[in-house]
Amino acid sequence: MSQAGAIPSTMTVAVGHANRRNTRDARADGCFRWIVAAAGLFVLIALLGAALSMLWGGREAFGTFGFGFLWSTDWDAVNHKFGAMVPIYGTLVTALIAMLIAVPVSFGIALFLTEVAPNWLRGPVAAAIELLAGIPSIIYGMWGLFVFVPVMGEYVTPWLNDHIGRIPGLGALFTGPPLGIGMLTAGIVLAIMVIPFISSVMREVFLTVPMRLKESAYALGSTTTEVVWDIVLPYTRSAVIGGVFLGLGRALGETMAVTFVLGNAHQLTASLLMPGNSIAATIANEFTEADSDIYRSSLVALGFLLFVVTFFVLAGAKWMLRRMARQEGEK
């Protein structure tokens, strides 16, 4: 204690400075921490806010039509009667067509890029497919409307009518006028859009399969197909499903590509060659023209339904992908 007096005054000043600097640094660190934490919370609030605001905006529609909103096929702006069935049906059917095409093709692409192609070809082809993912959806829509729709109307629809349309049962799906626009066209354009997403996820997870597993199988005399089917796919199953769900989430919520080629027709038809409507396309087409509160509220309610569905699909995708990552971490 008595030594305290022996410390030169310059040193106490220095210690005082250091103390003051320490408190200042601690305060700045605290501030910094709060700022970045607030930004992190903002992400949470943004998603929550989006959900709540749409629920709020759609309350009038939900309140007026009740649960009937979900399965009513009405869409009558004059008499203010709205139901979500037609857009829901269109969204599900187009997304289903897209997945039926995109999943096998993406699997093939991923297989080609990880097992089949010579090494020098893998990089460029993967990069090109990823470029396809970067093209804005409105370009797909325009291309679909001006280039693909005429092809569908002139060649594909008549052919489908003549050949598959005659088969009883299945034929009902493929009978219709040669308009070019319709559910099938929209599904195909969607498939082209989601192929890059699904195939790049699949490619990435295929690359995580340990080399020694594959080499062991090859050493036992397996063919490439058998290695992929019996080793790679079981090993990556949950992540592959996650990738498919990710693509499904995109397909369900895609707006512009579908709006151009779907035809904006509020009707429920079995035929895939007839124009229809999807949730996103309905909102895009009609929102600025909605002239009554209940009309606008119904469109917001549609948006809320879309949001809820895509949330669960994407959450499923995340969960599956994470399961794979965790499995990977345990090894």
Added chain:
Amino acid sequence: MSTTSETLYRNRRIKNAIALLLSGAAALFGLFWLVWILWTTLRTGISAMKPGLFTQMTPPPGSDGGLANALFGSLVMSVVAILIGAPIGVAAGTYLAEFARKRPLGEAIRFVNDILLSAPSIVLGLFVYTLVVHTTGHFSGWAGSLALALIVLPVVVRTTDEMLQLVPGQMREAALSLGVPQWKVTLQVLYRSALPGIVTGILLALARISGETAPLLFTALNNQYWTADMSQPMASVPVVIFQYAMSPYDSWHALAWAGAFVVTVFVLLMSLLSRAILLRNKARHD
């Protein structure tokens, strides 16, 4: 005995060959659409290009014009969206990577961010509509920028988080052991090291919003005239493309294709640039 095993072997070989052929066909199928779409856009777009595109306003039906106001509107709204979204995104990414790496809250934010990353953009447009347009009573460029900022945000959060996690722990320890406060370590050491990655994320976000149409439809709406006032409805290239492509006029179709060409070239340049930055950065580290 040997004949059965030989048939078995041959069958397996044939099955393998067919499967591999199919996978090659799938890759060709994917590339086929890419080439077709790009070729159409470039060919039709270039033939619709003209000098007036960048100087004239969007025309009324049937007459001649350009996309000057739409290009300007897109530029302004994208820049403002980046200015709003990128700083928040970088800060949130910093929180995830530096303060909440294994925390439940961090995991929750990461999860929500990934959902936001692939959420339908039209839903974000509806959100901003109810939040801004409905309360202020009119469409505006600010609302458009805000909707785009919500798309920028998750992209930047994700890349910042990933890039900061790649910075070696020794760097943090070395700086902290010198008595440097954490905020300074983050700003002057970690950001400097992760900068190329963060810039890449921002460029990717810019590429993504430059073609976004759905969130602008009922936030910024459209404007036939030149405006620099962001509290007014504002034109943007994607919305003008949408409107003109759906119209029955040939001159509007040509303008839509020219706009599509400009947007596509911009997006491709951005993604090539970000790829180049990442490659250069990787080469420097190896």
